Amino acid sequence: AELPATPPLEPGPLLLVDRPGSVQSSLRIALPAVSRTDPDHAPLQLANLIFGGYFSSRWVENIREDKGYTYGPHSGIEHSVAGSVLVASAEVATEVTGPALLETTYELGRLASLPPKPEELEQARQYALGTLQLGMSTQAGLAALTSAYAGNGLRLDFLAEYAARLAKASIDDVARAGARYLAPARAAIVVLGDAERVTQGLAALTTVHTEPKQ
Structure with a gap:
């Protein structure tokens, strides 16, 4: 069946769902993304890794390692037949909910407005290519x-094409993807x-x- 495309994300007021007495706050930040075959996908994947897609990312360094706001923040591109979206997720202590969101939007804004450092890009690139290889190393993977x-609608031979796209993505490519997809103004929170x-x-x-009590 042909599914209609998902509508574009609509940024707006932060939606706060009230859960009285909760000792933690769950943060979910949705940002636009593209399909696996889009030319922007490989640069966006690298930009996401630099932001929050793996343990050595800026977001993890900021709100986990430096400030101790959360144990495991993570961001990733989620694909479905109808469309793709980038989702950043974190569980933070109630008392640092505001500061955690502040640092999150700071890191998004930094990547959206400034190009990454060459060493950051190369580290993210090696991680992306390495995990791609690991994903093919077992029958289950x-x-x-x-x-x-x-x-x-893709065959496995797309893996080689995608690896080549990751390998050749430049700092300018990743900077453009950051500006286009990771700007905090485009987020639904x-x-x-x-x-x-x-x-x-x-x-x-x-x-x-604010939504009613849950």
């Missing part, structure tokens, strides 16, 4: 890749947490719309 690619304790801090950063 190869089966998972085959099924994921089949869902997008949802926070689930104790509204009584987190609203003031979040409202200092952006407009907040």
